[in-house]
Amino acid sequence: MTVTPFVREIPLVSIENVDLVYGDDGGAPAVAGLSMKVRKGEFLAVVGPSGCGKSTLMKLMTGLRIPQKGVVLVQDAHVTHPISIVGMAFQNPTLLPWRTTIENIMLPLEVVKQHKRRLRSHRTEYLQKARALLKLVGLEGVEDKYPWELSGGMQQRASLCRALIHEPELLMLDEPFGALDAFTREELWLAIRDIHAASGVTVVLVTHDLREAVFLADRILVMSSRPGRVSSEHTTPFARPRPLELLYDNEFNRVVQTLRDEIIRARLPVDAAGRLDNCHTG
Template sequence: MHRSESAHPLRPFVELTGVSHTYATGGTLAVDGLDIRVNEGEFAAVVGPSGCGKSTLMKLATGLQFPQAGAVVVDGQEVRDPVKIAGMAFQAPTLLPWRTTLENLMLPLEIVEPHRSRLRRNKAEYVAKAEALLESVGLKGAGSKFPWQLSGGMQQRASLCRALIHEPKLLMLDEPFGALDAFTREELWCVIRDLHARMAGSLTVILVTHDLREAVFLADRIFCMSSRPGKIIAEREVGFPRPRDLEITYTPEFSDIVHDLRGRIAHARSTA
C-alpha cells in the first residue's frame, strides 16, 4: 500500500507556509517564501544544493528556530516552542560516552513528559521497551556496551532508537547515514524502512539528505530546494510499492528518478 493511502489519508501534519528566516539581523536569508506540506504517516525527503536551507527547514519544523515571517504548523498546532512529539537523529550519533547504550536510549525519557513523571516507578517496563527497540534494529545485547565499544553503524542504529524511544509522531533525520560506508548505509536504509512500516501510518518522517538514491529508496515524496535562500522548486512522487527491496535501486525506473532530481539540483546550482 502506498503511504498516502494509509489509515490517515492526506491529513497535513507538517506545514510551513510563506516561511522566511535568517540567522542574524541583516544577514543572508536561509529560506525565503518556503512552502511545504507533509501528510501524516508520510515519509518525505528534502534534497537540494549544499547550503540551500535543508537543515534550517528541520530546525523550523521542530521549534529549534522560529521564522521571521510565515507560519509553521505541526499536528494542527502553530509551533511556538520546541516540538515535544518530535524525535531527531543527525549525521553524528552524539551518544554520551559515559553512558551505556541503554542509558543513552533512556535519556529522552528523563526529559520528555509524560515519560519523565512515569520513569522511576515504571523503570522495568521502559527498560524492556528500550531493549526490544535495540533488538528490532539488530542490537540485541548491546545495551550494556558504551558507545566507544560500538562501530559507527551500530552507534547510528542506537541513535535512531533514542530518537524513537519516547514514541514521537514526527521523526526528523538530518543526513543520518552520511558518514557511513556504502554497505552500512544501505543496511540502515532497510532498518529505517522497516521501523517506519511497523508504525503503520502513525509516524511521519522527514529526511534531509544529499544522497539522491537514499531519498528515492525511502521516500513517498521528495521535495527539491533551490539554492539559498531556499524554497521548494520541485516535488516528486515516488510510486514504487512497499516494502521496497534494495534490488529496486538497480532498475531503470529508479535511475530515471535519481537522474531527474540530479538535473533539477544542477539547474538550481547553476542559477544561484
C-alpha cells in the same frame, strides 16, 4: 507488495510562506517564501544543493527557529517554541560515552515531560520497549556495551532507537547515514524502512544521497539554492516494502537522474519572485 498507507488529507506539519534570516544584521535570508506540508504517516525526503536551507527547514519544524515572516503549524498549532513530539537523529550519533547503549537510548525519557513523570514507576516497561527497539534494528545483546565498544553503524542504530524511545509523532533525520560505508548505509536503509512500516511514524529525511531519498521516501522535495524554497516535488512510484535490488532497477535510476537534473537546475540563482535569473541561464 504493499504500499505503506498515510493519511494524505491530514498535514502533520504546514509551513506557509516562511522567511528566515539568521542574526540581526539584515543579511540574506536562509529561506524565503518557503511553503510545504508533511502529511501524517508519510516518509518525506528533502534534497537540494548545499546551503539551500535543508537544516534550517528542520529547525523551523521543531521550533528551534521561529521565522520572521510566515507561519509554521504542527498539529494545527502555531510553533512558537521547541516542540516535544519530535525525535531526531543526526550524522553524528552523539551517544554519551559514560552511558551504556540502553542508558543512552533511555535518555529522552529523562527529558520529555510526560515520560519523565512516569519513568521511575514504569522503568521496567520502558526498558522492555528499549530492548524491543534494539532487536528491531539488529542490536540485540549490546544493551550493556559503551559507545566506544560499538562500530559506527551500531552507534547510528542506537541513535535511531534513542530518537524513537519516547514514541515521537515526527521523526527528523538529518544526514543520518552520510558518514557510513556503503554497505552499512544500505543495512540502515532497511532498518529505517522497517521502523517506518512497523510504527507508522511520520519521517522527514534531509539527505544529499539521491538513491537514499528515492529508496526510502514516499515523496521528495527539491529545494532551490539560497534563499531556499521548494522548487519541485516528486512522488516515488515504487511499492513497499522495497528491496535493495530496487537500486539496480532502470526506473529507479531514471528517477534518481531526474532528481539530479532538478538539483543542477536548483543551483541556478532565482529572482525575488522565484524565477530563474535569465542572466545565469545561458
